[in-house]
Amino acid sequence: MGPWRYLFGLCWFLQVHFARSAVPLLANSDFFSLNPTQTTITLERPFCMFKDAIDVYLFAIVKGATNIQVADAAKKVIASNYTGTQGGLLGPYQVAKLDNPKCENIQASNIMADPNKYIVRVGGDVNCLTDPNFKGICNPPLQNNLQYRFTYVFTIGDVVQYQTDWSPPISTVNVKSSGTIDTWPGRRSGGMIVLTSILSTLMFFVFFAYIVGFAYSILNGSQTKEVSRHDTQTTAVLQKAQEPGDITYSSTLAGSERYAATQQA
Template sequence: MWDSLQYLNMQGHWAVLTLCWLGQLCVALNLRPQIANPKLATSNPTLTTIALEKPFCMFDDSLSPGSSYEVYLYAMADSESTVSSAVTDNSSKPLNTTFQDTNGGQLGPYRAALFNVPNCASPPMLADVVNVKKVSDVLKQYLFRVGDDVTCLYDPNFPGACNPPLAQDTTYRFKYLLVDVNAGVVKDQTLWSDPMKTRRVKQSSTIDTWPGRRSGGMIVITSILSTLMFILVAGFLASLYFIVMAPEEAVTETRHESRTTEQGAPRSRGNSEVGNQ
């Protein structure tokens, strides 16, 4: 039952996007950032990143001809006050809070990224995902990965919004803003997203190994057996060595004795001859 509901929800979401791309339905007020389709972003979320769908067709009704716009993405660690947290000041200007200012989103929302408004009239062709030459461009147009920049926190001259790795095993919410670049004010915004949680590191004792999960005792037994097998193999090789080398040493000793006997024989004959004389 739950799988069926999830399937219907996903189908409904794609239907909304399709209608947006056709220019028939674009209402940002009732929309919110969505986690990326698992077919396009596998292993999502990761330990430190969450991939989101870009806001295609969400803000078309708020766009005015001749104006320049950008999309701001805000992130915040989920709490009871997140859904009521504002991302603008009293003059409708977007907050300039950073990752450092908010302790990674724990104290409030921070601006994680800004990018151009996705082109609703010319969206990426999802069928091109199977094309190796086009898949990278399609994913860049369609997705944005929060937490994908591992260097901006350590670069004092980093331009723009810093998008550092997220905390592991932490729940976040996200919000898109449409900002008029010329006026510097927010023209529209989405709701806060549903909670999205990063993964946590698995403990070594919980990791399954082929052909089945092994406990610490089994690992110790396996190590002991491996050591004994090594000793047996070493002993077998040593025995082969002595078996092969022993005959050669025996032959050497035999030759040495035979030469000694041959040298002693003439001396005994010489002594007998002197006695006879």
């Protein structure tokens, strides 16, 4: 039994070593492209790390916090929360308590069918801080543009058995102020935009006045042309050969008044 005892001890040591060298990882970008967001960070669940653990705690901490203890002297999990640690600024807080995931062959079809079975969304609870009747671990939205670190703690009866290393810092997305967003393609200043708007408005009024003036000139010209037309018509009169004493008329004007032509000698 001696060699088997040493072999068992070596396997236990390797399990602890590799588990502690493992860290919480960001969820696969093929399935969760918007990760991190301004208020959430989505992590993969710890599959196939410790088979003999019952529960898994996920702790979060803000980068730079000096207190990183997740267990007390008796190795019991510290029941720290988001409010008591000022959102991870003073130390780690509990994000979630999970059943220890069993080893399984994770396929894309499984993830698409039930993605929450394979991930933990840090910052996914928007009501726990404001709901006075909320009970349990509070996992409120994270602060934007802030770096967080995470660790998985494996327990039996809240007694720590194993703990992964803390993850590298993962930053949430920065939120831009509405006043700093440049919505003008040419990157003009605010005064330039106002001036352009005023000039555009004036150009509209000038164009409108031009259209009105053009239409008025057309209508006025049409009325003048109608007034200048004659109501009389000229009827040609065939001239016969002149004989002495005959009176000839060069034309006859038909209308309301008739004018005799001058008598030819």
